[in-house]
Amino acid sequence: MKIGVMGGTFDPIHNGHLVTSEEARYQFELEKVIFIPSARPPHKREVRRSPFEDRYRMVELALEGNPFLSVSMLEMEREGLSYTIDTLRELHRIHGRDAELFFITGADAILEILTWKDPAEIFAESQLIAATRPGYPLERLKEALPEYNSHGEPSTGRVHAMEIPSLSISSTDIRERVREGKPFRYLVPEPVWAYIVENSFYLER
Ligand code: NAP
Numbered sequence: 001m002k003i004g005v006m007g008g009t010f011d012p013i014h015n016g017h018l019v020t021s022e023e024a025r026y027q028f029e030l031e032k033v034i035f036i037p038s039a040r041p042p043h044k045r046e047v048r049r050s051p052f053e054d055r056y057r058m059v060e061l062a063l064e065g066n067p068f069l070s071v072s073m074l075e076m077e078r079e080g081l082s083y084t085i086d087t088l089r090e091l092h093r094i095h096g097r098d099a100e101l102f103f104i105t106g107a108d109a110i111l112e113i114l115t116w117k118d119p120a121e122i123f124a125e126s127q128l129i130a131a132t133r134p135g136y137p138l139e140r141l142k143e144a145l146p147e148y149n150s151h152g153e154p155s156t157g158r159v160h161a162m163e164i165p166s167l168s169i170s171s172t173d174i175r176e177r178v179r180e181g182k183p184f185r186y187l188v189p190e191p192v193w194a195y196i197v198e199n200s201f202y203l204e205r
Helices: 015-027 052-063 084-095 119-125 138-143 171-179 190-198
Strands: 002-008 032-037 069-071 100-106 126-132 159-163
Touching (some): 002 015, 002 084, 052 069, 084 100
Parallel strands (some): 002 100, 032 069
């Protein structure tokens, strides 16, 4: 079974994330894509973010009606910091060693992968899909990878760049737009827009 694993903060989830997951499902013939909102990101301990419950709820609202997409609390249920390697190992325990995992996230996040816990192990547990905007300098991505995974296979064959034009939408931009009273309605799915407005999210700096 080929499973996509969408890792991200999703503060908030937006249409660029949804397009990314559907494109990955199509290009890599994935049976399903599981969104895993990160609970306690190890690299962002000082950064303020919305509570996990709200970020999770917005993902849930965004995925409604698409049977191929689901959201998981895995990183919330596990104690301690949310390391990607632990999530991938857990997914292999749940779905079996034969499950082929594809970890999907933004190319800018993957650029930092050498600073993550056990990068060579990550490349052994999973292939990586780096979502980029068109025109992204891909040579930066190649330079940022561990040379080999922990099975001795070259990492370059296990990372795939995927251009997503609608990734010009970003969570940071949406939070700024809300704060500045600018429109953001059609950058996120309608129920997510309503949830943000009803709960007055992102109005404070
Ligand atoms: P980030 O640094 O906030 O995001 C970097 C860029 O990638 C942003 O432009 C972001 O846009 C985009 N992006 C993030 N997730 C995406 C997705 N699923 N699809 C398309 N674009 C995406 O990254 P982050 O959200 O904190 O972390 C990304 C993933 O890497 C998470 O699953 C996190 O747990 C993992 N990670 C693990 C470790 C570790 O194990 N030590 C360390 C760092 C990150 P938006 O802001 O619009 O999403």
